[in-house]
Amino acid sequence: MTIEKKIHKAGPYADYFCQGVRVDNALYLAGQVGMTESGDIPSELSGQVELAYKNIIAVLGEFGASMDNIVDETFFVTDMEDCMANVPAVFAAREAAYGKKPEVCQTLVATPALVDPRLKVEIKVIARL
Amino acid sequence: MTIEKKIHKAGPYADYFCQGVRVDNALYLAGQVGMTESGDIPSELSGQVELAYKNIIAVLGEFGASMDNIVDETFFVTDMEDCMANVPAVFAAREAAYGKKPEVCQTLVATPALVDPRLKVEIKVIARL
């Protein structure tokens, strides 16, 4: 068994967990949010989705992987009504990140809160290399 | 590595994600809810659990798998009090789907909302072939 771990240097909790852990051909990622390294957060859900995927792509890239490697994703959204009302924009941001209609499993549930009150979505993905 | 993806044709979001993705002997399923293809949703939690498992069985079947292949499941319920008050009916529906007392891991948490306000439960499972 081969294990490889990647720890982002940025962020207040960088010391406490990895953004990605690869075990053989399975790659687990920490839930990603739409926050820049300097702490900026877009106000719109679709903008946060776009940024969360940008962060996901960065972590995947550290393992030599890309969006093509994602097999499963879970969305935790703080406002399901807002999410469903903005499905076209949200799915467009997602499709842009994948570069095509994503062929991955998806689970979409609401959460009362994420780690920052401005956050509207956290995306947890599993990839296979 | 062998990858196989299955996309249900039914449902408004069929174009946007897969109901199942198999990578080697790991099979990920999208979270399943108690909704028929025509959009009907039972009013009782236990009825939704029964139907969600029926949908899970359909996806598993597309990969030549069955409930015996499930190793891990997560329940997201919109009303924990209602769930705990109806544990006998809920677990009976689940046991009927498995055809025996399930020997799988289970995680049960509440969610404020699912993709349709009538939904009371979403079940996400992982299977191994």
Added chain:
Amino acid sequence: MTIEKKIHKAGPYADYFCQGVRVDNALYLAGQVGMTESGDIPSELSGQVELAYKNIIAVLGEFGASMDNIVDETFFVTDMEDCMANVPAVFAAREAAYGKKPEVCQTLVATPALVDPRLKVEIKVIARL
């Protein structure tokens, strides 16, 4: 493929699911909470985190595994504000369980309720052997 399942004898729902299922070198654990076998639950979040990890360690131990084998964890907390206000105590309890700064992926989301109203956290982990 080798499958091994472990079912805790204690608890009201012991008959209904496993605390751990191993498939080859992947080990799935049921979500663990900060409850003793006799039903006691610490009032503080950090105490519940400590106890949840104690329960995780017990399940891992049944498979000859330890905290070193964990690769991914998801925290479901019932009060995100309380969690973020107590990050030092929570992460200290977690670091004590790992015996070092954990090199695992982490996803932290809120949930409106867990299976007992006294519970403040449920921790679901995935391990690799």
